[in-house]
Amino acid sequence: MSSSEDDAPLARGRNGVKSDDRIPKSVDRTMDKQNPSNGHVEPGVSIRMGPVEEMDTDPPASGTTNGKRKVRGSLTNGRTYKEASSSEDDDKPLSKRRRTSQQNKQVKDDSESELSDVPLKVRKPPKATAAQIGESSDSDIPLNAKLVKEKEKIEKAATKEAKKIRTKEKAAAKRKAKSDSESDDDVPLAKGKKQPAKRASNGVKKADSDSNAPIAKKAAVKKTTKVKAEAATPAKKGKAKSKAETEQDQQAEDEEEEYRWWENTAKGDGTKKWSALEHNGVVFPPEYQPLPKKVKLVYDGVPVTLHKDAEEVATFYGSMLNSTHNVENPTFNKNFFEDFTAILDKTGHGKDKDGNTVKIKKFEKCDFKPIFEWFESERAAKKALPAAEKKALKAEKDAAEAPYMYCTWDGRKQKVGNFRVEPPSLFRGRGEHPKTGRVKKRVLPEQITINIGKEAKVPEPPAGHRWKEIKHDQEGTWLAMWQENINGAYKYVMLAANSDIKGQSDFKKFEKARELKKHIDTIREDYRRDLKSEKMADRQRATAIYLIDQFALRAGNEKGEDEADTVGCCSLKYEHVTLKPPHFVIFDFLGKDSIRFYDEVTVDPQVFKNLKIFKKAPKTNGDDIFDRLTTSALNKHLTSYMAGLTAKVFRTYNASWTMARLLKDMKPTGTIPEKVKEYNDANREVAILCNHKRTVAAGHAGSIEKMQEKINGLRYQVWRTKQMMIDIDSKTKKKKGAEYFERPEDLDDEWVKQHIEFLVEEQRQKITKKFEKDNEKLKAEGEKEMKPKELDERLEVATELERKLKKEHKTSKVEAEGKGPTVEKMEANVEKLEQRIETMKVQMEDKEGNKEVALGTSKINYIDPRLTVVFSKKFNVPIERFFSKTLREKFDWAIKSVDEDWEF
Known part of the structure; x- marks a missing residue:
């Protein structure tokens, strides 16, 4: 192949154009001259909250990329992915606001840091305050710069730790070899002389020798030593235990040892997962119950009777008309109607009242409101059931499901997780899933494969049915499986999250991440060197590992044409990456669960050059950026550093290591809520690092509105309490000034009237619920229930409250409440109310700031729970x-396995 990068024709790869096999050094030199770095580089920093200054950029590769920054929060409000991407409502760039004042300082700071210590990227959560992520709100240093420095410290600590561990391991190996050599040279002592006890020669303090092992392991070692010592020492004379007591003690000890499986992690490492397995199969959803004859789908103004199968599908859609997120989605409606008409074609469409066939051809003519209204009435009736009846129904359901909740795994009772087969419905998916709205068909026993022990009794399928297959797969941890019709994915019935098997899986995952800390510096050093490799495959692999490590991108796999167009690092296409000189990269693609990944980041100058080479013409939309790399090849390379290392381990390692360093530097004081907040701040930082985004919940705006109303209610109560101070002592108004006692302007007369109505209705509901509960209790005890007249008398309290509040509003005079009211007591009440208001404001701001950051994902899946x-x-x-x-x-x-001194 020609050494000239411009003249060499590009080969055609599996997805269109393929990159050259090698990259001459002249290409890098030429690109350096064309696009010199200005030294202002903060690799690993997300600038998602604001774009950089306008520069020359890649031309828009598709309708989803225009070079402008968007916050995903702006993608909601009923707009589609493409509509949101073309929005012009961008905020003023943060970089423009701070560039001139901070550039010189940043250039100096950044030029002093080596590339090998480039910190991991940290994203700023939407609308999160500086204080929420542990920063001082009045600092003049840009938030990104602060986070960069913090991450730089964490990564330097990682390098130091890796070298320290390897040095310690080498020293331990040498000492062991020396010790073994010395023991071989020992001369047997003369008969009758005792061999002197040999001192431990490992040179490590006892407290440090197993510092990386879980505490439970240490305890196990001590226990074993103790048992050996006791076995070697003659038993003291005394009352011996009875045989029954000894057997009971032994049984209890055996059970405890089996329960604390983490003390024996080698168990279960083989391919055989169980020897004996018994269970009762799965629970199927109830059969479809047809609608009442008066409830029908209306087509073009005509009520129509449908076949049972078609009517069931109609109820899937009709029952969810309140889910505007779905029923206002054109893709959802299109997919639903395609599947609905397919069933209608099979079942003969609908019939009018005279029995004439009504062909249902257009979705716009379908009226599902009668179905929706019937389901709403059923939901309301179920909600209104007395508590005793609800309890009885639940008990009946629990009793029916009890045999399926547990299995016997190698003689030990284990809880089963998802033993219920999912009922038929409409597939919703996440994000912009192309199959949203498709009909999820009813799963039949004939589709289900049962996995069970050979000696166990096979569970009986429902009457008139049979299982697809019976297996005895001792290498599998599943109890049953079937294939769903939407994506063709296999669904498995597994053990519950708190079972031994699941716990061992989690333990091994975090231990694997823990092991990576020994190799992380070598891996980073190698991939930074290979960023300049002349071999295209090596350079692509190094660039991919850089993006996975620094920006927490998932590795990604190729998708079929009928699957959601979700991608990861290795499967990025030309149109998913936009380059903005000198070193800014915009990622815009659908990630896991079809959730849009949009981020504008600062990368290492060499990475920017590499991506430009990988996108070189004639590549265009649809072509792979990493065309000489696959996920399997990437993972195979990673195993050369450490057995079992894959790309996804980096996410767990980075999350856990970052959290470990943040927690190590913490010295939280104060109340428990204050300590919890400090932990949550660290958790948030890790969530941002790992890019744990979530779609804004459909009810988020309503939830925020309710919180604001609660705050306003407390503010109104503050005003009332201040008025009580005047009622107690009229001179107080002159002392504190009239302004202190004024009602907030936004709590106008109209708001007060509505609030009074709300308070009165809330009081009525509380009284009514208490009355119903008391009656249920009387009925359960066999006593006579109270008459409705009693409820009317109780409700007088609410009526009296209404009169009182309306009078207050009209006269602006509030009578002091409470026992022995004084001005001092009222002032104390005002202070308490204002503290509650501040707490709620922080909670609301926290909720708003976290609407796109899934804190739970990092805490549950990526941060080591220890x-x-x-x-x-x-x-x-x-x-x-x-x-x-x-x-x-x-x-x-x-x-149960660690104490406060354990370290990740």
Whole structure:
């Protein structure tokens, strides 16, 4: 191939144009001259909250990329992905606001840091305050620059730690070799002389020798030593235990040892996962119950009767008309109607009241409101059921499902996770999924494969049905499986999250990430060197690892034509990456779960050059950027550093290592809520680092509005309390000034009237619910229920409240409330209310700031749960403040296996 990069023709690859095999050094030199770096580089920094100054850019590759920055929050409000991408409503660039004042300082700081210490990228959460991520709100230093410096420290610590671990391991190996050599040279002592005890010669302090091992492991070692010592020492004379007591003790000890599986991690490493397995199969959803005859789909103004199968599909859509996010989505409606008409064609469409066939051809003529209204009435009736009846129904359901909730795995009872087969419905998907609205068909026993022990009794399928297949796969941890019709994916019934098998899986995942810390510096050093490799495959691989490590991109796999167009690093296309000189890169693609990944980042100058080479003409839309790299090839390369290392381990390592360093520097004081907030701030930083985005919830705006109304209600109560001070002592108004007692302007007369109505209605509902609950209790105890007259008398309290509040509003005079009211007491009440208001404002701001950041994802899946346990124990914060009951069961192994001195 020619050494001239401009003249060499490009080969055709599996996805169009393929890059040259090699990259001459002349190409890099030429590009350096064309696009010199100005030294102002902060590799690993996201500038998602604002674009850089206008520069020459790649031409828009598709309708989804125009070079302008968008915040994903602006993509909601009913607009589609493409519509949002063409929006012109951009904020003033942050870079323009701070460039002149900070550039010189940043150039100096950045030029002093080596490329090998480039920090991981940290994203600023939407609308999160500086204080929320542990920064001083009044600082003059740009937030990004602060986070860069913090990450730089963390990465330097990672390099230092890796070298320290390897040095310690080498020293330990040498000492062991020397010790073994010395023991071989030992001369047997004369008969009758005792061999002197040999001192431990590892040269490491006892406290440090197993510092990287879980505490439970240390305990296990001590326990083993103790048992050996006791076996070697003659038992003291005394009352011997009875045989029954000994057997009970042994059984209890055996059960405890089996339960604490994390002390014996070698168990289960082989391919055989179980020897005996028994379970009762799966629970199927109930059969479809037809609608009442008066409830029908209306087509073109005519009520029509449908076949049972078609009517069921109509109810899928009709029951969810309140889900505007879906029913206003053109793709959802198109896909639904295609599947609906296919079923109508099979079942003969509809019939009018005279039995004439009505062909349903146009979606716009379908009226599903009668179906929706019927479902709404059913939901309301179910909600209105007495508590005792609800309890009885739940108990009946639980009793029916009880046999399926547990299985017997190698003689041990284990909880089963998702033993219920999903009912038929409409597929919704996440993000911009192309199959949203498709009909998820009912799963039949004939589609289900059962996995069970050979000696176990095979569960009976429903009457008139049979299982697809019975397997005895001892290498599999699944109990049943089937293939769903939307994406052709296989669904598995597995053990619950708190089972031994799931716990071992989590443990191994975090231990794998923990092992990576020994090799991370070597990996980073190697890929930075290969960023300049003349071999195209090596340079692409190095660039991909850089993006995965620095920006937490997923590795990505190729998708079929009928699958959602979601991509990761290795499967990025030409149109997904826009380059803006000198070193800014815009990523814009659909990531996991079809959620849009949009980010504008600063990269290493060499990475920018590489991406420009990978996108070189004649490449165009649809062509792979990393055309000489696959996910499997990337992972195969990574295993040369460490057994089992894959691209996804970087996400777990980076999240856990970053959290470990942040927690190590913490010294939280104050109340438990204050300590929890400091932990959450660190968690947020990790979530931003790992790009854990989520689609803004459909009810987010309503939730924020409710929180604001609660705050306004407290502000109104502050005003009332201040008026009570005047009622107690009229001179107070002169002392504090009239302004102190004024009602906030935004709480106008109209708002007050509505608020009074709300307070009165809220009081009525509380009284009514209490009355119903009391009656249910009387009925359960066999006593006579209270008459409706009693409720009317109780409701007088709400009527009296209404009169009182309306009078207050009319006269602007509020009578003092409470026992022995004084001005001092009212002032104390005002202070308490204002503290509640401030707390709620922080919570609301936190909720708004986190609407696109999934804190739970990082805490549950990527941050080693043992770090959370360490924080909990070290700073005396109940673990319940971080893990729900379900998570405490899931991470039981973490809670019981470490103490406050454990380190990741």
